[in-house]
Amino acid sequence: MSKKSLLLAALFVGATQTANASDGTISFTGNILDNTCTVTIGSGASADATVTLPDISLQALGTGNTGGAIGFVMNLSSCTGTTKNSVAAFFEDGPNVDYSTGRLVNTATTDASNVELELFDMNSDKVIKVGDLASQIADNHFATYAASPGTATLRYGVRYHAPGVTVTKGAVTSSVTYSLMYK
Numbered sequence: 001m002s003k004k005s006l007l008l009a010a011l012f013v014g015a016t017q018t019a020n021a022s023d024g025t026i027s028f029t030g031n032i033l034d035n036t037c038t039v040t041i042g043s044g045a046s047a048d049a050t051v052t053l054p055d056i057s058l059q060a061l062g063t064g065n066t067g068g069a070i071g072f073v074m075n076l077s078s079c080t081g082t083t084k085n086s087v088a089a090f091f092e093d094g095p096n097v098d099y100s101t102g103r104l105v106n107t108a109t110t111d112a113s114n115v116e117l118e119l120f121d122m123n124s125d126k127v128i129k130v131g132d133l134a135s136q137i138a139d140n141h142f143a144t145y146a147a148s149p150g151t152a153t154l155r156y157g158v159r160y161h162a163p164g165v166t167v168t169k170g171a172v173t174s175s176v177t178y179s180l181m182y183k
Contacts, residue, residue, distance in 0.1 A: 035081030035182045037145075037152070041074055051158055053117075058169060061115070061162050069159035071122050076143070076180075079150035084182040086142035089154055091119055092177045093131030102129025103161055104174035112170035115160055119176070122155035130176055142183055 041049035049072070056068040074089060098105050103116035119128040123141035143152035160172065 033081060033083055033182055035079070035084055035087070035180075037076040037079040037087060037150070037180055039074055039076055039180070042072060053158060053160065053172070056160065058167055061160050061167050063162050063166060064164050066118060066159045066161045069120075069157050071155060071157040074154040074156070076145065076152040076154065077150065079145040079152060080147075081182065085146070086144045086183050087152055087154070087180050088136070088140040088142045088183075089156065089178045090133065090136055090140075090181040091128055091130045092179060094177050096174045096176060097130045099131065101163065102127070102132055102135075103163075104130065104176055106172050106174060108171035108173040110171050112172050113168045114165045115162055115167045115172055117172065117174050118159050118161040120157045120159065122157050128156070137181070137183070 039047040041047065051070060051072045053070050054068045061067045076087060079085075079087065093099070096104050096107055098116060101116065103118050106112060106115055106117070119130060120126060121128060121140050124139065126139040128140065129135045141154070143154055145152040
């Protein structure tokens, strides 16, 4: 091996080591509880559902506005647990979430453009920032359930949101994954 090859190899090893230097450590904490509830959405018999928003006109959804709000109910039953008895839905991060706004992006193939879906808590009308645990704990209504019968009702809503540019017509579709959180 020539001196030039050895020098290049040494520089490459040094650059690799520098690129792998750490700047800090992130620790994660959480709890697994014995709490559990059975969820049904609306009058259905499933924890999965489709919520149909009303059709609205372009004029009704002007730039920066919201419209077409509709509520949905999560019925909880058979709630158990010995540590905490207040519950709310936690709407999780996922591929359909605009991380900068916490709203749901439109995934329809013949889609309207420049429109998102905004979730909100029907008890307070506060916007739910999807994927943001701290804001959801602070802003979402937590329903309290008694040990017997172990039921609660969670009321949420969804509406169209025009984020500041002109909306074009078309279909709007999205979805979000949720889990229950307790406090």
